[in-house]
Amino acid sequence: MATFKDIGLSAAVNLLSAFSFLVAFAILRLQPVNDRVYFPKWYRKGVRSSPTCAGAFVSKFVNLDFKTYIRFLNWMPEALKMPEAELVDHAGLDSAVYLRIYLLGLKIFVPLAVLAFAVLVPVNWTGNTLEKTEDLTFSDIDKLSISNVHSGSKRLYAHIVMSYVFTLWTFYVLRNEYKIVANMRLRFLASESRRPDQFTVLVRNIPPDPDESVSEHVEHFFCVNHPDHYLTHQVVYNANKLAELAAEKKGFQNWLTYYKNNYERTSKKPTTKTGFWGLWGAQLDAIDFYTAKIEKLTEEENAERERVINDAKAIVPAAFVSFKSRWGAAVCAQTQQSSNPTIWLTDWAPEPRDIYWDNLSIPYVELTIRRLLMAVALFFLIFFFIFPIAFVQSLANIEGIEKVLPFLKPLIRIGFVKSLIQGVLPGIALKIFLIVLPLILMTMSKIEGFTSHSTLERRSAGKYYLFILVNVFLGSIITGTALEQLESFLNQAPTEIPKTFGVSIPMKATFFITYTMVDGWAGIAVEILRLVPLVVFHLKNTFLVKTDQDRDEAMDPGFLRFAQSEPRIQFYILLGLVYAAVTPILLPFIIVFFAFSYIVFRHQIINVYDQIYESGAAFWPDVHRRLIINLIISQLLMLGLLSTMEADRATPLLIPLPIITIWFHMYCKGRFESAFVMFPLQDAMVKDTLEKATEPNLNLRTYLQDAYVHPVFKGGELEIAQITDEEEHSPLVVTKRSLSSKHDSDGSSKASR
């Protein structure tokens, strides 16, 4: 087990590596040639169009101003400077509220750490149990933990009291935060300028009608049932094939540009092969080949577009119905239309760029079956994922490779190669799985049939959280696979499970400290380096880019990957809550993680990420719920730990804690959640009235006309954007989102792929 010295050494190594990443970042970001990698957000917003420092030819690529290198950490205070209100304008509410999760971690754990160090550390330190025993499996760290307290000691009451204090403090912070975020959301929605989704409702499961087309049927239904409010509607075409064709064409166009640039540079006619990835087949002139391909695809695309628009079967039974007022839309979105609750399903339309077009036409029964299958699949993924990996690992040993690919035998027999394969291969299968996992989870969410990207991300985050909870947290505590845990869950009494886990918690503290430093500290420092986008940008820049516009398109600002990073935060919060009363020495490490992440992500959000949608912090109820789950897990584990420490009279005092926590959750849910689900009629009425007074002559029909057209049909996209811009620049209501609107269609077409 680790001593203070070991931990110190590990901390030094990790701090050093994090520091070196930061230095690398500081140097790279100052090079003008990397400007589009580290400041893409500003390019996207149109504020920046070329690196800031102009001058000699060399200084276009390399920064020669050595003074700037000295202040290499000055991005940190800069990242903190922007006030929150401006941040909301600059990057949207989603990003601003996401940052608040890190702040929430700090708000919870800084006071907890102070209290724990003031009260529990002295209590533990003077417990003196471990000094008496000569057991070498205990380390210095454990002297500060609850393990140092004698079983059945009166000192354990201190831990119980502190558990209550910690829980109540967490309640206080959580409730405040929920209230603040709910208010931010309401203010955000209220201050927003006119947007199509405020007037529009997504109607799904439109029943087939033998006499009318979908469009007529929708119009008649809403004219009858919402006579005073119905304005217009937009049917949804099944344009999945068309989108595929467009994506394919785009790929060929990239190759064409590549070969054209090549030709210009070398003046040598480039050639390619017709086979797969240009690896085999007949040799041909590359430019001609791709030009022909693109022409063919364009024709196919046009034919398909014609077919989709004219074929009644290409219209899916879903529509975007727009209303004359926000009040009318709010009413339609919140009420049931038909006596059969599986048809004419209405819900708020997502933002146009947030829509996941593929899922708009799934019938009700299919949807319930899909959810059932995915729930079963998730269960197997979490508890049985180790089997296929073990299978691959068993294949990927030396003997297996020799058998399948006998010609590699001589190579493999070389000592160095052999040990490399044996050392690396088994790990690789697991690593590849973990990299692909978020993708698998996202695919599962897509199969579940949700209709917006924001919902898909939220659902994936939930799945990922469960995976981390079972396989990383619980799996590390009782070392063993998830399946072994499942077995112990099934074969142990419910009261025994917290004991089994609780008793090994203090022993795992050093492991989790190391984990926090490697994954939390160094991992976040890697994030800011953006290695992959850096390489990809320079590749594109070299081979594909000709004009500045090309260069702008080659930028990949990326976006906040909520589905991956939020569950990670929750894991650290769980660690902190579990160890706050057990081994408080872990808290400072977690606090460093939260503080460092906060600065890094604030920098990234300001300078890099370009969100593809804006959900108005709709994810907060999920964050809150998972935090409550963390709290309950930590309480149950504490209960289990104490009951193994012979504190029979003291332990029952902890039983009310989880009950109060569940009640607190229900209270918060009732009090705040609807701000994230519903849109109150009062607010709708206020906005409608204001609008009527300020713009009596507004032509809403024109405004909404093309808002919900599938992105592949947006040929006349720029004209529409023009109209929107004009209106948004009207002097009556100041808007803040005109700059990003040009890129909407970009983002959503990218994401729907």
Place this chain on the structure above:
Amino acid sequence: MATFKDIGLSAAVNLLSAFSFLVAFAILRLQPVNDRVYFPKWYRKGVRSSPTCAGAFVSKFVNLDFKTYIRFLNWMPEALKMPEAELVDHAGLDSAVYLRIYLLGLKIFVPLAVLAFAVLVPVNWTGNTLEKTEDLTFSDIDKLSISNVHSGSKRLYAHIVMSYVFTLWTFYVLRNEYKIVANMRLRFLASESRRPDQFTVLVRNIPPDPDESVSEHVEHFFCVNHPDHYLTHQVVYNANKLAELAAEKKGFQNWLTYYKNNYERTSKKPTTKTGFWGLWGAQLDAIDFYTAKIEKLTEEENAERERVINDAKAIVPAAFVSFKSRWGAAVCAQTQQSSNPTIWLTDWAPEPRDIYWDNLSIPYVELTIRRLLMAVALFFLIFFFIFPIAFVQSLANIEGIEKVLPFLKPLIRIGFVKSLIQGVLPGIALKIFLIVLPLILMTMSKIEGFTSHSTLERRSAGKYYLFILVNVFLGSIITGTALEQLESFLNQAPTEIPKTFGVSIPMKATFFITYTMVDGWAGIAVEILRLVPLVVFHLKNTFLVKTDQDRDEAMDPGFLRFAQSEPRIQFYILLGLVYAAVTPILLPFIIVFFAFSYIVFRHQIINVYDQIYESGAAFWPDVHRRLIINLIISQLLMLGLLSTMEADRATPLLIPLPIITIWFHMYCKGRFESAFVMFPLQDAMVKDTLEKATEPNLNLRTYLQDAYVHPVFKGGELEIAQITDEEEHSPLVVTKRSLSSKHDSDGSSKASR
């Protein structure tokens, strides 16, 4: 253990007692003097005003027509004659759908019994395990049960297949029934004539306003936020004290009538004592005493009424808001009004007579705390109820009585009295508790703060179901208190629990057969006798009644006690589902229970019960959910039983069953539940349009004016009823509920006490 002979004997005894109750009923119901006890529904409906056979003086009290005695069971076919549509008109949808639960039991269990006897009984009978063993604890019954099959036998596959068949058949019946009931409800709501609750929304948690009264505040809020639809509103007065005074006065009036009648009969001035219950105190003239008392109370009542109407503090922050159309009310009931979801809470107003007035003004936070406390209380009630009873029992022994009441010593020492006390007293405490239990559960539901009688009954039924499930079903299987069960739940592995219960299931079959006969058969036969109302009516008739109107008021038709009888049905359904695959011989007994109950309750609903509210079968989702829970319990127990029978390869085949069942529940919930919660806009629009076309000059404001006035204020009640009646008798829309409307206020004031 019981042999066939024992069971046969028990069946004979119970059949005989049930039969004798039926004979007693047949004789009593034919006596004209009992007419108001056994046919009150017809009096309430105004169809009958005096016993049918007139004639000699004697025949007014005793039926001398002996021919009618011969056909003493002819009430049975008569009860079945009325078609369901007429039953809905006659007794309301609640009662008609309630009867369908018994029919549902028959629909599930008759095919199950046929299948089980065709397949499982032969399989079990030829299993021959028990013949080999000389174990005397097994009975003949067990030869027909799964116990007779060899452990690990291939025959167990038959039970697994049948489990699937039973589950799928139950799904089929359940889904059909849900669909039928949902359609019945929608048709019922659509065919209903105009009712105040169709236009009215109950608004709770109106925020206080420093400048405006509650009434002004409501008016302004809804004028602004529902400008095209708001019509009028009615504030709610806190008239609980007034209602108490009125009830007290009614009691004194009864005494006054009693003494006046006494005086008329005996011509002797009756006297009473001023003390408690007239037991001690000064002797006084009774008539003067009560006249004075009533006068004083009337004054107090008037003063209180003045105070309530004029005092702003007597207005609770709740109101009934009415709209110009059903569409407007449907919109308001289903949407969120304010951005703070704990104020301006809107929901459909219950029927005026369904409202539970005391609970209209509970603030949000208090409500959540009340629910938490009641959940904890229910837990303790279910698992720890035995302790106070044991305590009372320990007091109520011979020695205890001797100590507390020493003067009874000589009496108690008599052998007969002593053995009586020792034999009866301990049982009495438990019996009293079980009688009072529904009252306790109802009180708990009232504390939880629900605002309508129908919801209160539904919530109480849920609590009672849990109590029966734990204390009767599980408690009988592993003989022991609920607390012991709880301990075994906590200290056993989750996979062990079904085994513990499963393994003792076959052994308890005979016990449950006997229980079914005693509680199910004989218990239902007692129900039809109506002993308590019979005695009470004759007491009232003798001492209080002077006019025919008095006699009508002395009738106590009672009503269907959903909160008590529905959980009981669920218990028998659970028994049937559990034993269908284990000991099919139990099924015929349960089928008899369902068939007999169906006839008895159909008779009671047609002739006796007078429902105090009509919720439109809103309880069906609860019935369905509990049936699903029963199904899952039966599947888990089957799983546990099989896993103890060494059928290792076969048992896992049962695991998908509960998963499919949960999925089926979610499917049904999504598909049908909203018909019981929401009112679709399409239906509202159809009714509005129809009404506008048929009655263009309807004055809705007058119609709704006094609909939601607290019953104690209904001084001018009759005039209002007049208006309602006139409108309901209008030739345009035929109404079916004018007859019962006169008694609305009666019912609701009785129930709110």
